[in-house]
Amino acid sequence: MTVAGIQQYLDFAYIAAVVLFMLSLKWLSSPRTSRWGVLAGEIGAAMAVTATLFNPELVQYKWIVIALIIGAGVGIPLGMVKMTAVPQRTALSHAFGAASAAMIGIAEYYVGTAPVTRFEMGEIALEVIIGSLTFTGSLIAAGKLQEILPQRPIVYRGQNIVSLAILSSALGLAVALVVDPAHTLLFPIMVVVALIFGVMLVTPIGGADMPTVISLLNSYAGFSAALLGFVLNSKVLVVAGALDGSSGFILSVIMCKAMNRSFTNVLFGAFGQVQTSAAAAREEKTYRSATPEEAAGILAAANRVVIVPGYGMAVAQAQHKVRELYDALTKRGIDVRFAIHPVAGRMPGHMNVLLAEADVPYDRLIEMEEINGDFPQTDVALVIGANDVTNPAARTDTNSPIYGMPILDVDKARTVMVIKRSMNPGFAGIDNPLYYYDKTLMLFGDAKGFVTNILHELSGAHG
Amino acid sequence: MPADFISNLYVFILAGFVGFELIKRVSPLLHTPLMSLTNALDAIVVVAAIIIAGRHETLLTTTLGAIAVAASFSNMVGGFFITDRMLRMFKTGRPNKS
Numbered sequence: 229m230t231v232a233g234i235q236q237y238l239d240f241a242y243i244a245a246v247v248l249f250m251l252s253l254k255w256l257s258s259p260r261t262s263r264w265g266v267l268a269g270e271i272g273a274a275m276a277v278t279a280t281l282f283n284p285e286l287v288q289y290k291w292i293v294i295a296l297i298i299g300a301g302v303g304i305p306l307g308m309v310k311m312t313a314v315p316q317r318t319a320l321s322h323a324f325g326a327a328s329a330a331m332i333g334i335a336e337y338y339v340g341t342a343p344v345t346r347f348e349m350g351e352i353a354l355e356v357i358i359g360s361l362t363f364t365g366s367l368i369a370a371g372k373l374q375e376i377l378p379q380r381p382i383v384y385r386g387q388n389i390v391s392l393a394i395l396s397s398a399l400g401l402a403v404a405l406v407v408d409p410a411h412t413l414l415f416p417i418m419v420v421v422a423l424i425f426g427v428m429l430v431t432p433i434g435g436a437d438m439p440t441v442i443s444l445l446n447s448y449a450g451f452s453a454a455l456l457g458f459v460l461n462s463k464v465l466v467v468a469g470a471l472d473g474s475s476g477f478i479l480s481v482i483m484c485k486a487m488n489r490s491f492t493n494v495l496f497g498a499f500g501q502v503q504t505s506a507a508a509a510r511e512e513k514t515y516r517s518a519t520p521e522e523a524a525g526i527l528a529a530a531n532r533v534v535i536v537p538g539y540g541m542a543v544a545q546a547q548h549k550v551r552e553l554y555d556a557l558t559k560r561g562i563d564v565r566f567a568i569h570p571v572a573g574r575m576p577g578h579m580n581v582l583l584a585e586a587d588v589p590y591d592r593l594i595e596m597e598e599i600n601g602d603f604p605q606t607d608v609a610l611v612i613g614a615n616d617v618t619n620p621a622a623r624t625d626t627n628s629p630i631y632g633m634p635i636l637d638v639d640k641a642r643t644v645m646v647i648k649r650s651m652n653p654g655f656a657g658i659d660n661p662l663y664y665y666d667k668t669l670m671l672f673g674d675a676k677g678f679v680t681n682i683l684h685e686l687s688g689a690h691g
Numbered sequence: 692m693p694a695d696f697i698s699n700l701y702v703f704i705l706a707g708f709v710g711f712e713l714i715k716r717v718s719p720l721l722h723t724p725l726m727s728l729t730n731a732l733d734a735i736v737v738v739a740a741i742i743i744a745g746r747h748e749t750l751l752t753t754t755l756g757a758i759a760v761a762a763s764f765s766n767m768v769g770g771f772f773i774t775d776r777m778l779r780m781f782k783t784g785r786p787n788k789s
Contacts, residue, residue: 242738249732250709256725257716259781266775269732273767280738286745291757295744299737299764306765307772311780314723317773321730321766328736328759328766335743335755347693446726453736454703460739461695467706472733474710475725482719570719577722584780591783595719 231284241279242464248272249468253475259590276464311585312542315442315574316373322445323366329452330359330419336459337415348459349409353402355455357422361398362448364426369441372430373574379435391428398422433494435539436616438574440483440494447476479576486570486596488622488632515651518669520681523645526669528686530607530643533557533564534599536636537579538572540613540648544675550612551586553679556686565592567599567609567636569617600637609641613675615648619660629658644668647678724777731770737763 248268255265286292309317333356337344344352371377401418405411433441454469456462484491518526527533535554541547557564566588572579580593603609611618620639621628638644639662646663648670662668671678717725740763744756 245735249735250713252728252732253710253713253717253725256721256728257713257718259718259721259778259783262721262724262778262781263775266728266771266778269728270771273731273735273771276735276738277741277767280741283742283745285742288745288747288753291744291747291753292741292760295740295757295760296764299761300768301765302761303765303768303770304772305769307769307776309773311777314727314773314777317769318723318726318730321727321770324762324766325730325733325736328734328740328763331755331759331762332736332739332743335752335759339743339746339748339752347696351696443726446729450729450733453733456736456739458696458699458703461699462739463699463702464735465739466699466702468732468735470703470706471710471713472729474707475714475729478711478714479722479726482722568719575723576726577719577724580720581723581777581780584777584782587780587782589783590720590781593720 234282234284238279238283241275242462245272245276246464246467248275249471253471311581312545313374314581315438315578316370318575319366319370319373319442319445322442322449323363323370325449326359326362326366326445326452329449329456330356330363332456333359333459334415334419344409346406346409350402350406351455351459353405353418355452355459356419357398357402358448358455359452360419360422361426361429362445362452364423365430365441366426366445366449368427368430369433369438369445372433372435373438381432381434383432387428387432391425394421394425394428398425435574436571437487437494439571439576439578440480440487440489440491442575443476443479443483444491444494445476447473447480450474450476483571483576486634488630488634513664515664515670516666516668517672518645520671520678521685523669523671523678524682524685526643526645527557527562527608527610527682528560530557530562532602532606533562533608533610534567534603534606534638534641535564536567536569536572536609536611536614536618536638537583538569538612538614538617539574539578540615541675542573542578542582542613544613544677546612546674546676546679547582547586549676549679549683551583551588552683553686554588554592556683565594565599565602567596567638568593569596569614569636572614572617596634596636603637603640606641607643609638609644611638611644611646612679613647615660616658618646618662619658621658621661625661638662639665639667642667645671647671647673647675649674720781721778724774727770727774727777731767731774734763734767734770737767 252265252269255261398421450472457465622630622633740759
């Protein structure tokens, strides 16, 4: 077969892969068909990879095979991580994806096949800059999520100016390269500057903003792959990159809306810094607390209970105990549902995955818009490790840093119970007036420990 | 502007719209698996990495290509694997005690 003939078959395989990728996303729309979606994606990817191995341009397979084996060896354990580690795994995979896109772009620059035109140089430079900054940015995000790096925002005076100066110099180097692509020395400098910018971009961002940041990095990783498709004239990369990029973009928009913030505010706002002092200056207010016994009594007497999980539940690994509580209350004929705020946790959908892992049926996991109208008919709203997403100040206090953020209306429930370690505000430092309401009971303790104690009381009272 | 660029731009814009319409329909319930699935699909850059590594042109490009093959293939394998694991957990109705 001629080279052109083989190329044609490869193109058909890539087209089939693209179709399967689109079906894959289409089937993901519902939990019922979603696993078919994974299968479609796997078949598409397998076809594309297999077809590529027959590419007549390939002259040596040794390194390909070794790299594929290493890739599988790294990928399988990364696919087996616990559900609580999914946010950092996702950040790490954005880093891997962006790194490979950047490295292919760099290799393309150094490949001596054809002289790089100005236009190609522009494409390569842009692609490599986005890929490199996404690589280091995602590594920092993964480090923060794994708590290797501090989760609080790390800020210093003039930070935004420094960051913007670094970004501008990366872009300036790119322009210089476009003017004269033969300035080979500038290219590695540009890569290094872009890598530094990625670090600067994510370091000042706090843990609570991770859902937006991880979605944005997702989007960047996708667009860098699409740009690589432009560089290599590979339609399959353009399509896959566009799908991934638009997915990340949509999620970023959803996350920003759920926090009533703009992209620029998330990236350059360094949330939570200004408010710490303001919160500390507040006067002492009174609140009521309750024991596990009292909490169990109130829950047992309720007809409708809504549980509001947050990052604190994930940190305490309390999801399995929470499921037991769900079972115990359901067995008594109590209607128990979970209210899921879009930014609860550290990535989009984080709470759903944790609770699904703990075997909570997904039809009990209710989105914010859907459940908010039901709070006035709810006897008990039990908040477990969530804070800002329940803060009524977001509705009323125009001075609050979270003013305008859509919240779960737990304060409209008849009784609110909040499991929390202490009255200390979190690192965001925003005081929550909910805790001082007459109808609010504070349940002090570790989420897992307290739920276990409630369960103990419930079973004791029963038998 | 090269003709390739224009045709790629067409593909990019159309795929972006298709992606937007498809992803808009994904329930927020599945946003975490969505991210890991699109990540696995994005790992298709492995095909470009394979070509760079297999052309065997210079030591630098082969090394970069091979590292890129390993990094993106690990995303592909791990991404599909974890997505499927997550989706298997989403069950409806009353859970059976295990």
